[in-house]
Amino acid sequence: MKILIAFISSFFLYTVCCAQNNALDTLDKLINKAASDTARINLLNKKISLLSNINIDSSINLGKKTLEEAIKVNYKKGEGAVRLKLAGNYCFKGDYKTAAENLKIAEAIFKQLKDSLYIGRLYAGYGMMYGMQSRYDTAIQYYQQSIAIDERNGNLNEIARSYNNLAISYQMQSDFTRALQYQQKSLKIAEDRQDEAMQARTLVNIGLTYKSMGDIERSEQSLLKSAELARKQHIKNVELYAYSNLASLYEAKEEYKKEYEYAMKSVLLGGEMGDQGIQSSGLSKAAYALARQQKFTDAEKLGKQSVLLADSSNQPLNIYQAYSAMGFVLKTEGKYTDAIPYLEKAFEVLKGADIYDEQVGKSYMDLSECYEKTGNYSKALSTYKMSTQIADSIASKENVRKATELTMNYEFDKKQQVATAEQKQKEALASAKQLALMIGLGFALLLTILAFIGYRNKQRANALLHRQKTELNDALTKLRATQAQLIQAEKMASLGELTAGIAHEIQNPLNFVNNFSEVSAELIDEMREEIDKGDAASIKTLATDIKLNLEKITHHGKRADAIVKNMLQHSRSSTGAKEMSDINALADEYLRLSYHGIRAKDKSFNATLQTDFDKSIGRINIMQQDIGRVILNLITNALYAVTEKKRLLADADYNPTVTVSTKKIKDKVEIRVSDNGMGVPQRIIDKIFQPFFTTKPTGEGTGLGLSLSYDIITKGHGGEMKIDTKEGEYATFIIILPL
Template identity: 40%
Template sequence: MLLLFLEFFFSSITHGQSKTDAELYTIWCDVTKPETERLDAIYKRLDIDSLSNQEPEWWKKWDGEVKEAIELAIKNNKKGYLALFYVMNMSACEGNTECMCINAKKAIESAKVINTSKLPIIFWAYYTLKFDCKEDVKDELIINEFNKIKKALSNKPSDLKILRDANFSLGEWFSLNEKYPQALVYLLESLRLSEELKTLDFHYSRNYQTLANIHTQIGNYKEAEKYIDKSLQICHSIKDTLQMGSSYLGKSNLMLKFKDEANAQLYVDSAMYVMKNVKHCEPCYNIAKTLNAGIKNLSKNYSEALTELKEVEAFYNKEGGGQKPDSRFYIEKARTYLGLKKYNNAIQTINALKVSEQTYNKDVSDKYDILSNAYEGVGDNKNALKNYRLHVQTEDTLAKWRNSSEVTRLELENQFKQKQLQSDLHFQNQLNKQKSTRNWLMFLGLSTLLFALGLYSRLRYTRKTQKLLQLKNEIIEAEKEKANTALNELQSTQAQLIQSEKMASLGELTAGIAHEIQNPLNFVNNFSELSVDLTKELKEEVEKLEIPEKDKAYVTEIIGDLSQNQDKINLHGKRASSIVKGMLEHSRISNGQKETTDINALCDEYLRLAFHGLRAKDKSFNASIETHFDANLPKIKVITQDIGRVLLNIINNAFYAVSEKSKVESSKSDVHYEPKVTIGTTSMGNMVEIKITDNGGGIPDHIKDKIFQPFFTTKPTGQGTGLGLSLAFDIIKAHGGELRVESLPAEGNADHFGKGGGSEFLILLPL
């Protein structure tokens, strides 16, 4: 627990440079230098405002020096250094709980004389006492430490940054103790201070992720998604790989809550890709494996899910260093056993997840829900009812917390606005005093002009009348324009409603047909697999019979033909199942609400996710990516999830096209081909244009009119259903937009979109 906190806390700072670290380490190791100079060197290097994101080897190097530093600090009466040294020494006690507890208590005692700028580090000592030493640390004690820090600070930016970090630490304390309403107060205040200071750093990103985790745990998923998206945006800005991977895992977990299997897999693949070079994050991979198991549970692949979870369990049993799996592991494993109808195993697994009294979160709610279903499965209705009631009680509490969290957020926003208004009022009062003095001087001068102004009063009256008439004309024109705009919007809305009704009817018909086909297909697939096994057994039994070799060979040949036929039936049955699945997806009409969306950010996100997802599956694939976004592009109202599906379909097709062409061109020694995908946006009056271009093989003219038809595909059998572009076409049309495709000429290179062979998709959306 402690090492995880220290890594997150210290890895947030990026001011330090390796050269400075080497110089300070040299000073510290030089025993000929004065002890106070050596102490200053190690203290400066371990200063939380100068540490960079270091590997475990760096920590081990300094861990070995801290004990000597403590001895020298005591000897030279450097009491202000001791709290930081004792906190650092806790990480050197890895595996020795008694050592960690002793150093934590010494750090707290030493903090009484610590420099104000280092006070927030003392929270980590309290974390250790609570979670590693299992001591009863009261919330009041932590709050007193916080108030001591707050009282010692001023309104200087450097002090406000310390106050921000202290609020964040206290919010983390309450979050880890599952006291979410209290945690939200301090985390939102920390967030406000980050925005006021305009500070882009690790704490800012992790603050958003912690808020997302809390809202996930209380079931407020829409709010959680806003926070986790903001965390990812900051991670990309500051290039924090570890936090980026953690946020991707959080987004994947959130997609599981939405039961969005495709996006859950996409985000977990992205997390694995960005963290592939992070050597000291083995637990991160196990969290990813647990999420993979959750995705497989969602698609009812329980056997594969159990295999993933057993690999995670093996890691913690052998290499975990005393760590235990998180709550998601127990929940997904219990769900797997429920799916396999192994109810007693599910009960045993979920009971390993210990829950304190008066603890309410989604994990606790899921535990009671799983126990209720498992006990019902074994016929223990009494325990099933008991756990169902606990599940409902937990959900009721979470509903109250969700309402409370929204009230807290609005109150803090109101307080911030009040402070801004007070500041503006004070400024206005000062300005009014200056204006008052100036106005008296102006009055004396203006008095001499009154007579002259009277002569011009008639002229002014005439001009005023003309301006009034002009203003009325402008108002009439504006009202006319407003009426025309309202009429156009009404006509557009009517068209969209008609299209929605058509799509809903078609969707119901398609879904009905697909469901009817799915049932006999399941029987075909299941019995064909069974027949394959039976023919194998029959072949083995024939081998044992004592019959003439000629007859045996004839019978064996017939059995082989039967086996091949069953394999083909099974293969094409599965292909038909894939088509039916696509029909069901095609028939699903989104009921989401339109939201104001940054199209540039949406395009950039899905381009990156599609690339990372493909790279995670095919390590050999690579392509050049270019973006040309209109910086002045206005935000527009769309159904974000639907437009995201359109972008993902088209971008995936572009990557597939350049990948296939790369395979062909790589066999030609005299041709150098560089796969390239480009995406750009342009504002075109009352429309927004999104252009996606690739330099793949292009689209022949004779099939251009067919590619938006359902079930039409140019991919090999089994690799595509032909529903992706059809669905994309319907979504864009429902938004009142247009989707077009062009095949680029094979020669020339006219612009930055690479018009030199390939395909170009144009998406037009109304503002």
């Protein structure tokens, strides 16, 4: 579980190179001997930073007193620095309002002073505040501004912290590639500067990124190393986050006793620091561990304690975790009705947060199971869909593959650097021996040894590269298989939308078949009577009528057969082969099927369907299945848009209208699907073709339709796909295909 990645590497935590208590004693002596008010306030600011690593409440109390002193002597820079540190501490306490007030005042001070160093730290402070509220998009913007300033100033310490914090925001959005990229940059700076405190902070977050990627071994190594360095440097907050994340790791390994042990270690340290958020997090993890060991009484007790602490922490992620943990305990115990309110509360807290986390997907699955067990099958289905969508996105093979490749490259570069350094050392030693011995035989022997070592190293390097290439090829094969499965799943979903329309279209020819069959039976009876009478003329007339009926039965039977074949073709995986197809007929057929599908669900729904087909187009060379799927998706979206507008407006004068048109323009064909619905807001136009982006309510849209359609048109056919829209009035999707 991605429970607490607090922004532990934040801008206000300074590197410590000795035990915290010794540092505090030294600072107290210097404070007492301070020669001026400004010098005293600067030293007090350092003490506030050290206390932040030990006890947040003590740090806040000292910060308030120092702030009064700075204001009293009119030391603006000192006042701004104090407010930055107070803002960070208030964030850890969940008091974001007070944190924001201090940041705004500090911003005014540093902009007036034109102090670029502190302005960079200020933006990092804003990033931390928004990040701890799970508003990661906003946090990313501020961290990028902070990094730009720090890079201009050449301040490596600040750059490393900002890289680390920016990585956390990407990590919480499951963008593991970018997260790992910035974490590795931060770690390299820390290693080059031999800054073990910064290494500890970075490694704890790298460990969590590896866990999210499913690389349990690297995750455990990183977290244990982080905890070791944090203990050595006496950085309690980093140590407790390492423990908290180790608890999550052992949950993934199904080692529930270890999960409980490390969770309670984080609770103990969180209590010492006065951090209610981390206490709540640790208690919820411990509750998970006990529930999986069937110790439900103790699990419920810890879960309730976690909920109380989380509510007072005012941190959305902690509140979500506490309530989802309590819901899991009750669900595992079989108390499905009792579990539902806790799980619903957990998701209510996450509204507006930029979190796309695997644990969220698991909690949706828990809630779906509770709904199913209590008979609420519609909600069970919608929450199950949310769970699978989140799981598919988080487990994206491309996402994990890129991050894994980045890890391999980073480790390979480090090995190469070590190998290069060792090689230089050997060459220097060889030169020294040559100068000292001046013996040709020794020189030749040394060259032979070096050549042998080089050959062995080359063999090992070649073997490593071959193994890496094989692993990457395997990952690529799995990725392509996953992509094919994803496309097939979307196709089946769209086929489901057409079911009612297909039934309507098949019903008409079947009715004709039945009617003409009955009439033919009656004509045969009449023919028998005429045969008995010997009336040859009547017999011939009746035979002609029967033949006409049979031709009509054959015609309508073939129509039903064509509908079924088209739908079977729609459900199959695309062969990628193009064929000459009638684009006008294809568009007209899917328009009618989609409309009747909507009508089957809602008999009261009516809409005007308009077509304007350019007959001069004729047949064009396309992948019929894929283009049909694109047209179906656009028409379905258009019908949904006018349905929603009619529902929202409740206006008798509103006439829902969907128009499909084709037009030949020189060497291209243009297909337009238009509706007079609500249109697409300008702020999301750039996102509508992105995977998993949808404006539909939870459970009603996968967010894959337009993304797959865009790929089919642009990549599969070398065409264009764009949108013309006005919010509140209309939307037109335009497809342009080359002839």
